[in-house]
Amino acid sequence: MSNSTEIIIRLERTLSGFKEARTARYNYLISTNTDFLKTYLYLRKQIDINIQKLKKLTATNNQQKKQVLLLDKKISYQLNIFGEEIDTNRENPINSTDKFALDNYIDKQIQAIEDREKELLLEQKLKSQFNFKKAVAAFLIAGLINLGLLTQLYYLLKDYIVRLKKTEIALRQSENRLRAIIDAGPESIKLIHEDGTLLEINTSGIKMMEVEDADILIGKSVYTAVTPEYQKAYRLMHESVCQGNKETLEFETIGFKGTRRWMETYAVPLPTENNNGFLHLAITRDITQRKASEQKLQQQAALLDVVSNAILVKDIQNRILYWNKGAENIYGWQASEVYGKKSSELLHKEHSSVEDDALLTVINSGKWQGELYQVTKEGKDIIVKSRWTLLRDDKGQPKSILAENTEITKKRQLETQLLRSQRLESIGTLAGGIAHDLNNVLAPILMSVQLLERKLYDPQHLRLLKTLENNTQRGASLIKQLLSFARGIEGKRTLIQVKYLITEIEQIIRETFPKSIKLNLNIPSNLNYVCGDTTQLHQVLMNLVVNARDAMQNGGKLEISAANILIDEYYAQTNIYAKIGAYIVITVADTGVGMHPEIQERIFEPFFTTKEVGKGTGLGLSTALGIVKNHGGFVNIYSELNKGTIVKIYLPVQPSHETNVSCCDEPEDLNGNGEVILVVDDEPAIRKITKSSLEAYHYRVLTASNGIEAIEIYAQYQQNINLILLDMMMPEMDGETTIRMLKKINSQVKIVAISGLVMNYNTDSQLNLNVKAFMSKPCTAKELLHTIAKVNREFR
Numbered sequence: 001m002s003n004s005t006e007i008i009i010r011l012e013r014t015l016s017g018f019k020e021a022r023t024a025r026y027n028y029l030i031s032t033n034t035d036f037l038k039t040y041l042y043l044r045k046q047i048d049i050n051i052q053k054l055k056k057l058t059a060t061n062n063q064q065k066k067q068v069l070l071l072d073k074k075i076s077y078q079l080n081i082f083g084e085e086i087d088t089n090r091e092n093p094i095n096s097t098d099k100f101a102l103d104n105y106i107d108k109q110i111q112a113i114e115d116r117e118k119e120l121l122l123e124q125k126l127k128s129q130f131n132f133k134k135a136v137a138a139f140l141i142a143g144l145i146n147l148g149l150l151t152q153l154y155y156l157l158k159d160y161i162v163r164l165k166k167t168e169i170a171l172r173q174s175e176n177r178l179r180a181i182i183d184a185g186p187e188s189i190k191l192i193h194e195d196g197t198l199l200e201i202n203t204s205g206i207k208m209m210e211v212e213d214a215d216i217l218i219g220k221s222v223y224t225a226v227t228p229e230y231q232k233a234y235r236l237m238h239e240s241v242c243q244g245n246k247e248t249l250e251f252e253t254i255g256f257k258g259t260r261r262w263m264e265t266y267a268v269p270l271p272t273e274n275n276n277g278f279l280h281l282a283i284t285r286d287i288t289q290r291k292a293s294e295q296k297l298q299q300q301a302a303l304l305d306v307v308s309n310a311i312l313v314k315d316i317q318n319r320i321l322y323w324n325k326g327a328e329n330i331y332g333w334q335a336s337e338v339y340g341k342k343s344s345e346l347l348h349k350e351h352s353s354v355e356d357d358a359l360l361t362v363i364n365s366g367k368w369q370g371e372l373y374q375v376t377k378e379g380k381d382i383i384v385k386s387r388w389t390l391l392r393d394d395k396g397q398p399k400s401i402l403a404e405n406t407e408i409t410k411k412r413q414l415e416t417q418l419l420r421s422q423r424l425e426s427i428g429t430l431a432g433g434i435a436h437d438l439n440n441v442l443a444p445i446l447m448s449v450q451l452l453e454r455k456l457y458d459p460q461h462l463r464l465l466k467t468l469e470n471n472t473q474r475g476a477s478l479i480k481q482l483l484s485f486a487r488g489i490e491g492k493r494t495l496i497q498v499k500y501l502i503t504e505i506e507q508i509i510r511e512t513f514p515k516s517i518k519l520n521l522n523i524p525s526n527l528n529y530v531c532g533d534t535t536q537l538h539q540v541l542m543n544l545v546v547n548a549r550d551a552m553q554n555g556g557k558l559e560i561s562a563a564n565i566l567i568d569e570y571y572a573q574t575n576i577y578a579k580i581g582a583y584i585v586i587t588v589a590d591t592g593v594g595m596h597p598e599i600q601e602r603i604f605e606p607f608f609t610t611k612e613v614g615k616g617t618g619l620g621l622s623t624a625l626g627i628v629k630n631h632g633g634f635v636n637i638y639s640e641l642n643k644g645t646i647v648k649i650y651l652p653v654q655p656s657h658e659t660n661v662s663c664c665d666e667p668e669d670l671n672g673n674g675e676v677i678l679v680v681d682d683e684p685a686i687r688k689i690t691k692s693s694l695e696a697y698h699y700r701v702l703t704a705s706n707g708i709e710a711i712e713i714y715a716q717y718q719q720n721i722n723l724i725l726l727d728m729m730m731p732e733m734d735g736e737t738t739i740r741m742l743k744k745i746n747s748q749v750k751i752v753a754i755s756g757l758v759m760n761y762n763t764d765s766q767l768n769l770n771v772k773a774f775m776s777k778p779c780t781a782k783e784l785l786h787t788i789a790k791v792n793r794e795f796r
Helices: 002-031 034-057 062-088 096-145 147-184 203-208 228-241 288-306 325-331 353-365 409-455 459-486 498-512 534-551 569-574 620-630 684-696 707-717 735-745 763-769 781-794
Strands: 188-192 198-201 247-254 260-271 278-286 310-315 320-323 367-375 381-392 398-407 494-497 517-522 529-532 556-567 581-590 634-640 644-652 676-680 700-704 721-727 751-755 771-776
Touching: 002 034, 002 062, 034 062, 188 203, 203 278, 228 247, 228 260, 228 278, 260 288, 310 325, 325 398, 353 367, 353 381, 353 398, 381 409, 409 459, 409 684, 409 781, 494 498, 494 534, 498 517, 498 534, 498 556, 498 581, 529 534, 529 644, 534 556, 534 581, 534 620, 534 644, 556 644, 620 634, 620 644, 676 684, 676 707, 684 700, 684 781, 700 707, 707 721, 707 735, 721 735, 721 781, 735 751, 751 781, 771 781
Parallel strands: 517 556, 676 700, 676 721, 721 751, 751 771
Antiparallel strands: 188 198, 188 278, 247 260, 260 278, 310 320, 310 398, 367 381, 381 398, 494 529, 556 581, 581 644, 634 644
């Protein structure tokens, strides 16, 4: 009986599905609405399912089996015709009369099978009623026999019915509670068929889809709410779930009112009733706000990546949580390499007490700033200016630290160079002042000795005078060395090929240095020329190689090399003495004892030396620095204890092949012809001895103690004065101001400038000041007379 009932139900479903499929096919052909096409395809699947079920139910009855197979054949034929119509989208694909006849046939066929089953069902019902009557009669007879047994059966049946009702009520209540719990949850819960049709959805899901009733969604494709760009990903996930896999996915949906939402779904497979497949249980939550927050964080992170400073976030235990592009550029570590690592171990060679103090300060006060000495991935030492800010959680407890680091290594290097330069300049100023006064002391002594030599003829006295002159010259030479550091020294300039200069030094080294010192030369043949004083540059190189020799008492390697280089803007920014352009760099490297950083800071100071007393004056490197600077160059030194020292001398390349060599033969006759010379000097001794020396050679001399007095005398006797010998360093009115005032009186005035400081005026300065020659104190009488004679000869 139950089998016939199931057959009748399946037949009715098949007939109903066939009629609905026919209607959906017709509506699609008219409107081309894809929803009708989807309904048609879904109904066709259901018809196939019902036909297959009917085949199983009628498998034991040959007559019924034949009828079902015939019905299947007719329905399949008709559905195939429907399919062809849909595929070709024709309005009248086949004769409508034939279709109607075929449809009626299918209806009749189903009705015939159904009538047969009803007859069988009726027969079974009659048999059942007859059997039931027999059973009741037997039961009554048995009841008459044993009334007590009947009574007991009644009460057992009553109790069973009561318990069954209670179970049904409890089950219904449990279902209601479960439904209430599901509906109360904030997540959307959906049950999806393997073909993508929505079977069930809870209240939260209905709200998310912006509809009033679940019936609007149930039975429809679940893909309609997924945005087109994520439909493929959602379909792949759904297919994987229906194969028994658990999946997760983030995607966008569009509600029926047009609201776009970001969703995160947890997809779980559920077995079907007949265990021949899986349904898709989707637990989905709205993550729109989280996505917006993530997008905002990404935008903020993108802005932080544009910043050149290093920005990092670390927890209270110094573990790195965030690392921007600026940090990658400064330190060389990629973000993926540093996450979770302690910054104290990553950015410091050894334990940093400064960072410990900074951590305590930022926790106590909320902020800290200062300088940190750190290291890059390549092991390079850098200095950063760091600013820390404490970040707290919702409860106000310290959570993390935001650190912004700015690299200031180059800035500190430039500041160190500037301080060193200022210190050397201050020392130079002091040395220059002392040298000036000493030259003023030595000048009259030297000129007096030469005057005495003209008047004394005793050999013993002449020897004493010669000794006095030699020592005075020696003192003047020492002061000249000191002044070369303070102000530089101007000598005769010519084009110099550096390789020849180094070749001369090489010969001296091989002849005089210990054999335990091995010399290596690396001099290219295409070196450019420099413009300079050969003697001075020779002195510089000699000072360097002698220092290298003294640093290698037990032998070692001495290397001298030279190269053409081009200093660019980047390098010029890191060295205050460098300028953009072409240079020759001469390198002197040794493997000696090296120097401590504190000593390197002072090596260019005059009179500073690390040698024993009596073995060095401390003027070698200071003189070398003065000479190099005077040539427009600069010096860099790199040294490390027990590893040696490297000295690099940078000299600008001469842009042309012109030379600026001034040479002339000393005139044979230094005597004057009664010309009037105005001697201007603030030192009385120098005025007196200069006057005596000039008068001894037949010059007439006027003297002035300062610039103001000189202007007054010249204004009065300018027609008679042939030449002015002018000290450049005087109180009240200095030499340059005096020259300009004299030039206003007479633009053709002849002036010889003299100073206790080394003169560095070039030709342009001479023309601007109307100076015909320059001299340095102390000078001999012959040097003075030679200069006066030369000026008179050239500027008549």
